[in-house]
Amino acid sequence: MIDLTTIGANARRSAHELGLLSTKSKNALLLHMADAIEHNTDAILAANEQDLAAAKLQPINQTVLDRLTLTTARILEMANGMREVVQLPDPIGRVDQMWRNADDLLIGQQRVPLGVIGIIYEARPNVTTDAASLCFKSGNAVILRGGKEAFHSNQALVTILQQALTDNGASPDAIQFITDTNHETAAEMMRLNAYIDVLIPRGGAGLIKRVKETATVPVIETGTGNNHVYVDQAAQIPMALSIVGNAKTQRPSVCNAIETILVHESVAADFLPQLAEAFADQVELRADEKARVFLPQAKAATEEDWETEFLDYILAVKVVASLDEAITHINRYNTKHSEAIVTDDYFASQRFLKEVDAAAVYVNASTRFTDGFMFGFGAEIGISTQKLHARGPMGLEALTSTKYVIYGEGQIRP
Amino acid sequence: MIDLTTIGANARRSAHELGLLSTKSKNALLLHMADAIEHNTDAILAANEQDLAAAKLQPINQTVLDRLTLTTARILEMANGMREVVQLPDPIGRVDQMWRNADDLLIGQQRVPLGVIGIIYEARPNVTTDAASLCFKSGNAVILRGGKEAFHSNQALVTILQQALTDNGASPDAIQFITDTNHETAAEMMRLNAYIDVLIPRGGAGLIKRVKETATVPVIETGTGNNHVYVDQAAQIPMALSIVGNAKTQRPSVCNAIETILVHESVAADFLPQLAEAFADQVELRADEKARVFLPQAKAATEEDWETEFLDYILAVKVVASLDEAITHINRYNTKHSEAIVTDDYFASQRFLKEVDAAAVYVNASTRFTDGFMFGFGAEIGISTQKLHARGPMGLEALTSTKYVIYGEGQIRP
Numbered sequence: 001m002i003d004l005t006t007i008g009a010n011a012r013r014s015a016h017e018l019g020l021l022s023t024k025s026k027n028a029l030l031l032h033m034a035d036a037i038e039h040n041t042d043a044i045l046a047a048n049e050q051d052l053a054a055a056k057l058q059p060i061n062q063t064v065l066d067r068l069t070l071t072t073a074r075i076l077e078m079a080n081g082m083r084e085v086v087q088l089p090d091p092i093g094r095v096d097q098m099w100r101n102a103d104d105l106l107i108g109q110q111r112v113p114l115g116v117i118g119i120i121y122e123a124r125p126n127v128t129t130d131a132a133s134l135c136f137k138s139g140n141a142v143i144l145r146g147g148k149e150a151f152h153s154n155q156a157l158v159t160i161l162q163q164a165l166t167d168n169g170a171s172p173d174a175i176q177f178i179t180d181t182n183h184e185t186a187a188e189m190m191r192l193n194a195y196i197d198v199l200i201p202r203g204g205a206g207l208i209k210r211v212k213e214t215a216t217v218p219v220i221e222t223g224t225g226n227n228h229v230y231v232d233q234a235a236q237i238p239m240a241l242s243i244v245g246n247a248k249t250q251r252p253s254v255c256n257a258i259e260t261i262l263v264h265e266s267v268a269a270d271f272l273p274q275l276a277e278a279f280a281d282q283v284e285l286r287a288d289e290k291a292r293v294f295l296p297q298a299k300a301a302t303e304e305d306w307e308t309e310f311l312d313y314i315l316a317v318k319v320v321a322s323l324d325e326a327i328t329h330i331n332r333y334n335t336k337h338s339e340a341i342v343t344d345d346y347f348a349s350q351r352f353l354k355e356v357d358a359a360a361v362y363v364n365a366s367t368r369f370t371d372g373f374m375f376g377f378g379a380e381i382g383i384s385t386q387k388l389h390a391r392g393p394m395g396l397e398a399l400t401s402t403k404y405v406i407y408g409e410g411q412i413r414p
Numbered sequence: 415m416i417d418l419t420t421i422g423a424n425a426r427r428s429a430h431e432l433g434l435l436s437t438k439s440k441n442a443l444l445l446h447m448a449d450a451i452e453h454n455t456d457a458i459l460a461a462n463e464q465d466l467a468a469a470k471l472q473p474i475n476q477t478v479l480d481r482l483t484l485t486t487a488r489i490l491e492m493a494n495g496m497r498e499v500v501q502l503p504d505p506i507g508r509v510d511q512m513w514r515n516a517d518d519l520l521i522g523q524q525r526v527p528l529g530v531i532g533i534i535y536e537a538r539p540n541v542t543t544d545a546a547s548l549c550f551k552s553g554n555a556v557i558l559r560g561g562k563e564a565f566h567s568n569q570a571l572v573t574i575l576q577q578a579l580t581d582n583g584a585s586p587d588a589i590q591f592i593t594d595t596n597h598e599t600a601a602e603m604m605r606l607n608a609y610i611d612v613l614i615p616r617g618g619a620g621l622i623k624r625v626k627e628t629a630t631v632p633v634i635e636t637g638t639g640n641n642h643v644y645v646d647q648a649a650q651i652p653m654a655l656s657i658v659g660n661a662k663t664q665r666p667s668v669c670n671a672i673e674t675i676l677v678h679e680s681v682a683a684d685f686l687p688q689l690a691e692a693f694a695d696q697v698e699l700r701a702d703e704k705a706r707v708f709l710p711q712a713k714a715a716t717e718e719d720w721e722t723e724f725l726d727y728i729l730a731v732k733v734v735a736s737l738d739e740a741i742t743h744i745n746r747y748n749t750k751h752s753e754a755i756v757t758d759d760y761f762a763s764q765r766f767l768k769e770v771d772a773a774a775v776y777v778n779a780s781t782r783f784t785d786g787f788m789f790g791f792g793a794e795i796g797i798s799t800q801k802l803h804a805r806g807p808m809g810l811e812a813l814t815s816t817k818y819v820i821y822g823e824g825q826i827r828p
Binding site: 016020099101102103105107112114115193197198212213216218219220236239242243245246247250331353354355357358359360361362363364365366368369374375376386387388389391392401402403404405406407408409410411412413 | 806
């Protein structure tokens, strides 16, 4: 069994040092780490081969296998991703507001690192370099616990990053990796309050649920998206077809894709047959009774379909009598991720924006834009679906906390 | 056993309605509630009598009894506290930033309520009206679970608030009270993730610890303060005496009071005897070996003293050889609440502000200013000692989340 206390204590000490580094020093170290990744491509590919060989002995989903597979091009992408983080503005030290209080104290609210961040993730080796570089840039030590499928790849990557830190006079403990994959170690990590400030799980609904239920360390819940597009009675049909098509099929396996559409009854007869034609055999439709009038070929939707994040070429379809019915359905079944209305009606758009409870609410655009890169944050550590701390795509700023710095001249409280 | 699911579902529905109310409507309802509290002073006093009678049968601390006791004047203060919340700006709906992304989407980050807030607190009936009015103003439904000592007082207060809501056409479920005080109900409340968005415990270290360990609902940790003043070698001795005196004795039972002072060895001979004289018999000093040279009458400090939040007229004293030793001691033992340095040295002040890890770090001022009212927030729901979401005094804004509202013209992701 791994000694998590030592890992935690080393991370804590390293976080303190890292928190004091200048932006220039952090950027120089990030570039050294990126170079090291690129220069050690062969070693990374060899480690990845071990993971792939093991994976192929198991019944493994093709998508998972694809995400697990590294190539020279993908390793270069990982290194370049780290180089892009160098270009991002450093949030640490920034004073967001400063004022004098009634006692003439000068009070500033300054951005500081969170401290030590724990990342628990599944079989995507690119998360290793993404998370490491974003945490490093924002002055946080990170403890990575990846899935067993990518164990050798992740270990190789972290070893290279640590060596680059050591070679350049920095502490390798800023980026640590849990070198076993058993669940007890993960559970212990989730309760390591003395050493970990925040846990960010990245993966499927099962992982997120396990972390939420086990952790005593504060968690930022990420990623599940049971999202909807509502096609209003005042929707432009071609725009609705374009947005629904994009949100469902451009990349169905990701959390900002949609799973259900709600169609106002007055446009159902026009919209639904065109949608069925556009999707042809590409998307399986599961429709409620009112929708099946216009989609005779569709399967009947069940209660479970409204609740399911398919992450696949499946779309549930419901015909609604009003905007109210659409909003009520969404607020009941959604996972508070991304929701869209297609409409030309000003008042419908305003009500939808105000009343739908989600991290991102769109008028006349695809939900696929809920993404740190698309939003212009330059990077993303995940998409928060909780309301505490950060909501929606999380860039570097979501990896910071604040500290009040107060300049006095001897003031005491009266 | 109470049906928490019904309470939760009613709170959720009520939160949705409350989230849509205008500031004007919320303010009018707050004023009605404040009036109702004032007009029902007799009923509140009668309920408080029941709590006091029960308390006097137990071995109860005088401070606790004092906090529990309501008077006509204190009830008026509670009503006026609610009226002050009316005057505060409403954070809900404010768009903190808005920009166009590369795809010409107009993306705004808008303040929205958290939803349903659970408050678990001990024997202070004024928390009932404070928390209810702050949550209400910020558009959140609240579920209150107070300590058993103030049960009747709290129940009377909430009944009056609910009646005022009902009388004025609003849902009484916006402010609910758990009408039993057993620990199983509290534990169930802490795991009511489907209905509660955030838990804020207000009380002693034991309560905070229990909530952290039990809750699966996200928690904002509040309040414990093992705080320090460091008297630097470049300190003005009269200012140091004033600040240490204020921070220790102005109100020792609160979380922003100090528990330990660290004194640079070069000023110890000058400062410590004066401090002992100023404190005379008022404060018990517990000093380390080096400090006892100048404080022969003081008890020897133990390891436990460095770790203890006395909340009493007790002060631990340690002589340090350097600023580094002071910072190391603070970062090891503090609870990340409030820390102060007294110094005329520019570089010492900057290092202290940068390197000490706490919600509020002071130069030449008393830690007693860490308070929502003193900071100028106009009110306070508590003082966060965690790094996630909010840190330091929490005003109305800490009771909000954000939502991205996105205006498009048919954009899809390329």
